[in-house]
Amino acid sequence: MKADPVLVAGVRGCKACPLHTTRTLAVPGWVGDKYDSKLGLICEAPDYYADQSGRPLLGRSGELFDEILSQLGLHRDTMFITHMVRCRPTNGDLSRLPEATTACAQWTQKELDAYLPRVVLLMGRAAIESVFGKGNVGTTRGTYTKLGGVVYVATYHPFAALRNKDLVDVIMADVELARELSELGES
Ligand code: SF4
Numbered sequence: 001m002k003a004d005p006v007l008v009a010g011v012r013g014c015k016a017c018p019l020h021t022t023r024t025l026a027v028p029g030w031v032g033d034k035y036d037s038k039l040g041l042i043c044e045a046p047d048y049y050a051d052q053s054g055r056p057l058l059g060r061s062g063e064l065f066d067e068i069l070s071q072l073g074l075h076r077d078t079m080f081i082t083h084m085v086r087c088r089p090t091n092g093d094l095s096r097l098p099e100a101t102t103a104c105a106q107w108t109q110k111e112l113d114a115y116l117p118r119v120v121l122l123m124g125r126a127a128i129e130s131v132f133g134k135g136n137v138g139t140t141r142g143t144y145t146k147l148g149g150v151v152y153v154a155t156y157h158p159f160a161a162l163r164n165k166d167l168v169d170v171i172m173a174d175v176e177l178a179r180e181l182s183e184l185g186e187s
Pocket of ligand 1: 014015016017018019020026085087100103107
């Protein structure tokens with residue numbers, strides 16, 4: 001499956017919040033060639049590599065995520081990957097950017113409507129809180145909830161596992177849960 005060119009162009013040209021003034025490239029939702037509308041992923045915001053390339057989840061975090069997928073016999077080519085906020089925040093902290101979070105939610109909804117993932121992994125605090133509400137990532141991860149016809153599974157961002165290797169197995173367990181739910185057609 002290919003990403004919807006209208007959505008991609010819309011995100012690339014979006015100026016709905018102040019982050020458009022500091023980005024290199026806005027990062028639209030990415031869709032793998034073998035995407036089968038089962039598994040999606042929402043991270044928090046583009047990092048340096050995503051900002052430079054216009055593609056999500058690269059750099060060391062992306063490499064670790066690909067490694068986790070590989071251990072589970074999965075590949076990102078079967079997934080849809082996006083961010084809550086599609087332009088890189090200069091201070092990296094979304095809690096200080098409610099305007100951007102609110103403005104960019106329109107694109108999240110449009111991408112969900114276009115790509116229809118059955119299950120979506122929420123990676124990192126801000127992404128988790130956008131669905132689960134405020135809480136502790138350590139206690140929310142590994143749980144799931146359903147909203148608007150999509151099952152959301154909470155987990156850590158791979159960046160956290162670069163600093164704490166114990167989280168690699170935790171993320172792996174959560175990705176496996178998401179995979180199982182998507183295979184079951186949990187709804
Ligand atoms: Fe538009 Fe989202 Fe970028 Fe803000 S962060 S300019 S809403 S694409």
